[in-house]
Amino acid sequence: MAVYTDISEDELRAFIAPYGVGELKSYKGIAEGVENSNFLVHAGDDTFILTLYEKRVDPADLPFFLGLMEHLATHDISCPLPVKRGDGTVLGELAGRPAAMVTFLEGVWMRRPSAVHCAGVGTGMARMHLAGADFAMQRRNGLTVEDWRPLWQQCLKAHPGMDRDLAQETEALLATLEEQWPRDLPQGTIHADLFPDNVFFLGDELSGFIDFYFACTDALAYDVAVALNAWCFERDHSYNITKGKALLDAYDRVRPLTDPEIDALPVLAAGASLRFMLTRLYDWVTTPEGSLVVKKDPQEYIRKMRFHRTIGSAREYGLDLHARKSA
Amino acid sequence: MAVYTDISEDELRAFIAPYGVGELKSYKGIAEGVENSNFLVHAGDDTFILTLYEKRVDPADLPFFLGLMEHLATHDISCPLPVKRGDGTVLGELAGRPAAMVTFLEGVWMRRPSAVHCAGVGTGMARMHLAGADFAMQRRNGLTVEDWRPLWQQCLKAHPGMDRDLAQETEALLATLEEQWPRDLPQGTIHADLFPDNVFFLGDELSGFIDFYFACTDALAYDVAVALNAWCFERDHSYNITKGKALLDAYDRVRPLTDPEIDALPVLAAGASLRFMLTRLYDWVTTPEGSLVVKKDPQEYIRKMRFHRTIGSAREYGLDLHARKSA
Known part of the structure; x- marks a missing residue:
């Protein structure tokens, strides 16, 4: 069960703007993962997972993790694809933590x-x-x-x-x-x-x-x-x-x-x-x-x-x- | 933060079948509400909230709560609409608890x-x-x-x-x-x-x-x-x-x-x-x-x-x- 950091709608709206995913419609903290805070976000017509990286994750490792997801997703391995902002980067900051948005993957x-x-x-x-x-x-x-x-x-x-x-x-x-x-x-x-x-x-x-x-x-x-x-x-x-x-x-x-x-x-x-x-x-x-x-x-x-x-x-x-x- | 009861995909699949909402695609426990266990469920092309009523809710009160949501939703008040099963009822049982599914409401x-x-x-x-x-x-x-x-x-x-x-x-x-x-x-x-x-x-x-x-x-x-x-x-x-x-x-x-x-x-x-x-x-x-x-x-x-x-x-x-x- 993991939502260590709550976020306000204002912060989130400002955070997602550069991703160009459309208007924020809803977000819910999800009770999965034990290291980070995860939210299910509806924006425009799509669903995303937003992750705030908490202190157990070294920010220096994030380009490796996110780069790997992008590499695999573009090599026919089904995994979340990090969403890019207008400037081509994937990593932002939200509530004082490194944060990224990835596509939502169906499945149980x-x-x-x-x-x-x-x-x-x-x-x-x-x-x-x-x-x-x-x-x-x-x-x-x-x-x-x-x-x-x-x-x-x-x-x-x-x-x-x-x-x-x-x-x-x-x-x-x-x-x-x-x-x-x-x-x-x-x-x-x-x-x-x-x-x-x-x-x-x-x-x-x-x-x-x-x-x-x-x-x-x-x-x-x-x-x-x-x-x-x-x-x-x-x-x-x-x-x-x-x-x-x-x-x-x-x-x-x-x-x-x-x-x-x-x-x-x-x-x-x-x-x-x-x-x-x-x-x-x-x-x-x-x-x-x-x-x-x-x-x-x-x-x-x-x-x-x-x-x-x-x-x-x-x-x-x-x-x-x-x-x-x-x- | 509230997911008191976890559920397996088999249980959930069996539970949603009579609701006729299509194939189960995903479900995530959500960290909102303090009385019950709530899950965001994707099935068919739709999104629902599944609630398992934990012990602080008296099952005898559920027809009032669910009936009220249905009454309001059909009288132009935006609120979750309980989903009916084939037999017209809305209340089921999951993991030994009373449970119901309602439509997902966008908004923050x-x-x-x-x-x-x-x-x-x-x-x-x-x-x-x-x-x-x-x-x-x-x-x-x-x-x-x-x-x-x-x-x-x-x-x-x-x-x-x-x-x-x-x-x-x-x-x-x-x-x-x-x-x-x-x-x-x-x-x-x-x-x-x-x-x-x-x-x-x-x-x-x-x-x-x-x-x-x-x-x-x-x-x-x-x-x-x-x-x-x-x-x-x-x-x-x-x-x-x-x-x-x-x-x-x-x-x-x-x-x-x-x-x-x-x-x-x-x-x-x-x-x-x-x-x-x-x-x-x-x-x-x-x-x-x-x-x-x-x-x-x-x-x-x-x-x-x-x-x-x-x-x-x-x-x-x-x-x-x-x-x-x-x-």
Whole structure:
């Protein structure tokens, strides 16, 4: 739930004027996204999403995020298209914050994705990776292996009474990942946060991707590992191999995974689960009581972290290695 | 900020089917309204507001609220029109809650209303009162003079350490209002919650009224008194007589106030300020820390309560008695 900043009609009218989208007809704060303030805006005959970037987003990164959306939208990947002002720029300022308007994307996100949706996100992600290959800008992943230990240390500092077993387990996994993290996998532009609420469907068809505010330049297979964590576990935290197979096979048919990517998948998936465990834990131990922010339980990702430690090969995630070899 | 209940696409698809509005295209929780969960829904080529009625709304009252919106919308008052299902009913059930869909109304609510907007709401409210005159249903105002003392006693019980001056002041005002409350004023269907966030404008033109979930059968002039409290004070709690005059004169031109209504205005306005002070105070002392509900400060209405106690006649609110007599 996220509207951190309210805006007045006067401010908004002045803000949208240079975008040439017509008269302001209505705007409503929407209860989605946890980092920024989002409004659904009707102007002229069109619908837009207006985003005010709150303090967790570095303004220096905005040209990368908005440039990527524009690149993908113009390369046949359905995602919000930043609206340009008369002077060709997309980024403005509203209520003292950087702000941008993007086109509205129809579609609903799947609260309970099925294997069909997992296949859809696999196919769509692979297409997005191919389309992103010639995107000219670069951005370092700010939440990759080197960033996890400092984040973990901040968690410990904020919450000195951390559970001992969890602490030992995390330290051990950190050490393993720092040693084993693959450095030579195919790189590209990744979404890095492909959770179900960032992928829209119309019926069973994927209708688009949103929320590129963690996008960065990193191993493509890491994006696959994030999605595996986000889409292929049940509510009881058990891994659903039918969904895993659907996602991996669909991805692999559009952009065949390389052998080093396949070998690295268990390590990447363990890393992805640690990354989300750590950011959730950090929010958990640092968000004051009474805050309006909904805190996500780190437990879910502690369970996933443990699961990935039991995996020996990508076959156990459901990837059909036999079909690949005979193809 | 209000989305208390999330819904899945399957549930929503099943819910909207009987309304015959076409395929579900998108839905977003919106951060407006404090009593219910609201979603902006795109289906077919249209936009709707879907409301899930949470526990503070009595389901037995819903036919009155929805019937009133339909009555007004078909009598030239711009407000959301409840959408009917194939069987002619408007009320359904979603996620275990009563739920209804209404048409979407364009317009923005004024964070900083000017005298022009105050005149707009005065005119619009008078028209709404005339249009509501032949609405067949009745509903008792559940927050009128007899309800205030029990509510105050609940506040005291929940917060035994209540400020002594405030307690004395409230008790004194309660006693005065119980004695002086006018019983013979013209009755009708009133909105009873005409705050700026419930009135939309396109430019300076009023485009509609929303949120009829406090509407009831009561003195028409009480609605005027609520609006006077909600629209005609500045952020520093000072009364703006230019705005008051704009609102009252505009109302009076469409539906002339009777002499007893004019005489009663200071008492009604003090009562309205006590009513909102008490519900805010109740929420303040009973809402647990850490709740997602934004608590509104009762102080604002304590200040207004004090102001109305200084008023001797409706002229001091800005009503142009001279113009009325010479008209």
